Amino acid sequence: MGALDSGCFEVDLEDGVGWEEEEKENEATDQAASEIEPDADADSMRSIEEAVKVLLQGLGEDHQREGLRRTPQRVAKAFRGGTRGYKQNVKDSVQDALFPESGLNLGIGHGGGAGGLVVVRDINLFSYCESCLLPFSIKCHVGYIPSGGRVVGLSKLSRAADVFARRLQEPKRLASEICAALHSSIKPAGVAVALQCRHMKLPEDHSSDIDSTHSTISVSSRSGDFKEEKSSLWDDFSFLLRLRGVVIEREDTDNSHVYPWCPLRSQELPQSNGHCVRNTKNGKVSSRTAVSQSQASMVTAVSSILRSLGADPLRKELAGTPCRYVQWLLNFKSSNRDFDCGAKEGNVDGTSEMQTALNIPFFSLCEHHLLPFHGVVHIGYLIERGTTPIDQSALRSMVHFFSRKLQVQERLTRQIVEAVHSNFNGGAMVVVEARHNCMISRGIEKVGSNTATMAVLGRFSSDSKVKALFLQTIASNASSAV
């Protein structure tokens, strides 16, 4: 079980190099800010860490245990990193990067150089949803028409977009803030901004539809010449995006049907008084007004995190946020009971046969960052010919049981393989393929990257043919969902 013995890959990631450059640059910015108020900065870190300890306690966890000891610090760092845009100023950095470039005079068309459309496409960003504090990923496209014989360094467009993404946000406001800031700092003839946003959501229990783990929306904003009724600039901008397969509607298109876009909000009934009222799958309304003492202190802890980040928890849009975040976390509350998949034990001899259960979806919470990871589990095990295999729904429940708690992928893999093996001791093998939100939000994810773990017990570790057969079965049933 090499994959399991090697410890947690998150440790390596933290020392990784992919995002070091960015971190250094950001630390410089953070330092500049903390030089002004070093004590306030340390205080805010400490108070977020204390609040995270309250959240861990509320989830039935011991924050001193190995694996969770540094979680408060990591979460505090991530929240502060994800909201550092509040301390950053776009204008200065953009205005330092304006370069003279000759172009056509106004009124005679757009001749390229300083006058023609410039578009930067596919800028990858992430932001924190102001309604629930979960991160959402953004593909951002920015276009502008230079004016006054000046062009801007292209990297500044993505830098500026990042400043506004690093705040508690919602897509429409984010698009218009980026647009307005670029317009006022570059002073171009016009700016167009288009965003494609993806927000993680918890699928309905036992849903096999892995695609239901996201909610998506496209929004846009434009200024200056892009707004002119008769101008074809917006069409040109959209065309250049379509070359990349991106279809964006104009921002005046009515997309109110997709609002509220935050999936944790759209599950709610209209708010009454800031309490969490949730519409469950079967239509029953579960009122959570009588929350337990521990939940109440969790909600208070999240409000204090918002304050430490410089946000006002009483701002209208943030009113229900602490409660939603707590409800989300409670999906991963630890439980002390053991799992029993109800299978009969069998002795496996020469007449064993392999059983498989492939592409079982799961959704879990990384215990190092309190961020979701999700994907699929493939299970293979050997039973004596003629023995009844474990019911598929029991295996799904088992995966659900082990994933709905604070986890690391390696442990999840091991716990599932051990549980299967304890019922059929002939041999068991598990492969878990997952996508980690903590990797995305730290900016180190390359498009399409994901993490796979493997664990083998019994005959799967000694018989390479059986192992190869299982891997081949996975390959021929591959799902591209992860």
Ligand SMILES: [Zn+2]
């Ligand atoms: Zn949200």
Ligand SMILES: [Zn+2]
């Ligand atoms: Zn993590």
